[in-house]
Amino acid sequence: MAPSSSALVSFAIPLIFGVFLRLLFRLLKSRQARKPSLPYPPGPAPKFLIGNAFDVPRFGAYKKFAEWGKEYKSGLIHISAAGQHIVIVNDRKIAEELFEKRSVLYNDRPEFPVVPLMGLDYNFTFLKGDAWLAHRRICQKNFNSSAAKQYQPMQTTEVHTFLRGLLNSPSEFTDHYKLLSIALQLSTMYGFTPTSLDDEIIRVADESSALSASLLLPGATLINIFPILRHVPAWVPFASGQRRAKRCKELTELVKALPLNCAKKSVKEGKASPSLVTEYLEQKALGISDLEQEKIINNVAWTVYNGGSDTTRAATGAFIHIMAKHPEIQRRAQAEIDRIVGCDRLPTFADRTKLPYIDAIYREMFRYHPITPMAIPHCLNEDDVYEGYFLPKGAWVVPNIYAMARDENVYSDPSTFHPDRFLDANGELNDDSRVLTYGFGRRVCVGKAVASASTWLTIVSFLACFNVGKAKDDFGNEIEIDDEYEDNGAMIQKKHFACSITPRSEQARSLILETEFL
Numbered sequence: 001m002a003p004s005s006s007a008l009v010s011f012a013i014p015l016i017f018g019v020f021l022r023l024l025f026r027l028l029k030s031r032q033a034r035k036p037s038l039p040y041p042p043g044p045a046p047k048f049l050i051g052n053a054f055d056v057p058r059f060g061a062y063k064k065f066a067e068w069g070k071e072y073k074s075g076l077i078h079i080s081a082a083g084q085h086i087v088i089v090n091d092r093k094i095a096e097e098l099f100e101k102r103s104v105l106y107n108d109r110p111e112f113p114v115v116p117l118m119g120l121d122y123n124f125t126f127l128k129g130d131a132w133l134a135h136r137r138i139c140q141k142n143f144n145s146s147a148a149k150q151y152q153p154m155q156t157t158e159v160h161t162f163l164r165g166l167l168n169s170p171s172e173f174t175d176h177y178k179l180l181s182i183a184l185q186l187s188t189m190y191g192f193t194p195t196s197l198d199d200e201i202i203r204v205a206d207e208s209s210a211l212s213a214s215l216l217l218p219g220a221t222l223i224n225i226f227p228i229l230r231h232v233p234a235w236v237p238f239a240s241g242q243r244r245a246k247r248c249k250e251l252t253e254l255v256k257a258l259p260l261n262c263a264k265k266s267v268k269e270g271k272a273s274p275s276l277v278t279e280y281l282e283q284k285a286l287g288i289s290d291l292e293q294e295k296i297i298n299n300v301a302w303t304v305y306n307g308g309s310d311t312t313r314a315a316t317g318a319f320i321h322i323m324a325k326h327p328e329i330q331r332r333a334q335a336e337i338d339r340i341v342g343c344d345r346l347p348t349f350a351d352r353t354k355l356p357y358i359d360a361i362y363r364e365m366f367r368y369h370p371i372t373p374m375a376i377p378h379c380l381n382e383d384d385v386y387e388g389y390f391l392p393k394g395a396w397v398v399p400n401i402y403a404m405a406r407d408e409n410v411y412s413d414p415s416t417f418h419p420d421r422f423l424d425a426n427g428e429l430n431d432d433s434r435v436l437t438y439g440f441g442r443r444v445c446v447g448k449a450v451a452s453a454s455t456w457l458t459i460v461s462f463l464a465c466f467n468v469g470k471a472k473d474d475f476g477n478e479i480e481i482d483d484e485y486e487d488n489g490a491m492i493q494k495k496h497f498a499c500s501i502t503p504r505s506e507q508a509r510s511l512i513l514e515t516e517f518l
């Protein structure tokens with residue numbers, strides 16, 4: 001039954017009044033309840049009631065934050081939005097001091113009131129306290145640098161499938177690397193390998209993650225600013241956030257069940273490939289399990305699928321784009337691979353330590369193009385003071401990785417792609433091994449060893465087998481390579497672009513084809 005208009009009016013008036021009161025309350029609370037004797041870090045002056053909400057661009061905010069860093073000559077910037085304090089860290093040393101040396105204060109996450117409505121409570125990126133710790137422990141056990149080696153056979157298989165895809169239909173390279181990034185997570189977490197992007201799991205997950213991104217962007221829904229709005233039912237005409245959240249919840253539940261059911265079926269039939277979930281299910285069949293652990297394993301597996309696939313996809317897209325624009329760097333990398341690996345086999349993980357230039361490309365790629373330019377915001381759980389500036393409890397603290405990676409005091413000529421900056425005078429890797437784009441402190445990417453291995457293998461295998469460069473139009477003219485990236489507020493993805501991907505040699509072609517029978 002459709003709600004009547006008088007019912008809507010009687011519902012809307014108290015609601016608007018409630019929102020107004022809440023805004024006023026937050027403002028008064030932030031102004032009066034805490035009158036710090038020390039100043040906040042510098043930043044643009046906040047406007048009455050709304051603060052700096054309209055000073056921050058919806059996309060590319062990290063560039064604006066870096067500009068403010070220069071304008072106010074400070075590694076720390078303070079802004080506010082409707083009473084919410086936000087501290088931006090533009091400087092790597094300050095980030096290491098706050099997120100790492102004072103990690104106990106900085107390991108929380110901000111609360112997004114829309115998250116439970118979206119059914120994303122399972123995503124442990126948003127968890128806090130003991131629940132977060134329990135999930136993080138399972139991850140550390142399974143994804144630390146030595147445990148990450150267990151995934152190498154699956155990573156090798158998926159990267160080889162990617163090479164074959166490129167060989168068969170190089171112009172569809174964006175689809176191939178999307179499938180690679182999803183297959184890497186599904187195979188390592190569930191022992192399940194999708195063979196095409198039409199797979200139901202991928203279709204549902206795509207719809208669900210597009211909806212999630214649209215609800216989690218700053219300013220995307222008022223529910224995040226005024227939690228009282230979460231009580232508004234989805235049928236209210238202006239409650240589009242509630243409707244999107246409800247749809248997201250339905251999709252989330254479906255998409256969580258799909259790969260889990262595949263894993264259960266494969267275990268039951270005795271055909272399971274090793275993975276986090278199938279190994280757990282096998283233990284469960286032997287009676288070695290408990291319900292709490294089962295819940296955590298399922299949450300971790302799905303969080304990894306969500307978090308790991310988009311990031312891996314963004315990394316591969318950025319790599320192909322950067323290589324297409326730097327043929328001289330490709331040639332030098334290929335010379336290193338030919339010298340160390342030779343031309344009669346494909347590279348393996350065992351070659352990594354002997355190929356410093358490839359690792360320099362890996363490090364420089366994430367410096368030049370940090371795909372998660374602001375990581376995920378942390379939240380301060382106690383008042384703190386840094387060099388005379390007051391940082392209030394509850395503030396969102398955002399590491400601006402882009403600003404750190406482009407800091408000319410640390411990296412000379414930072415807007416040039418220059419892998420040599422990570423090599424010493426002997427051509428060996430220097431000690432600047434920190435990949436900033438994995439974030440900081442106790443919330444640092446817990447899958448970074450797994451991500452590093454799959455990204456490295458993708459880079460080295462691609463360079464061993466293919467050249468990438470400008471494509472030609474129908475008249476034989478070269479098409480310029482565009483620099484258009486899509487920014488969803490949390491991550492930057494390369495948009496599809498025209499380029500030519502060709503096998504380096506007949507031998508490379510044969511090596512790729514042989515992988516089907518390995």
Ligand code: HEM
Pocket residue numbers: 124125126136139143303304307308311312315371372375376377378437438439440441442443444445446447448450451455
């Ligand atoms: C190139 C690929 C990847 C990048 C750039 C990346 C980056 C990040 C970043 C920036 C964070 C937040 C760090 C912070 O809050 O300071 C994060 C968190 C996380 N990452 Fe990754 N990630 C990648 C791949 C992966 C993979 C493959 C996995 C799993 C195997 C994974 C699992 C996670 C999890 C579970 C968290 C949440 C940690 C927590 O909140 O405690 N990531 N990642």
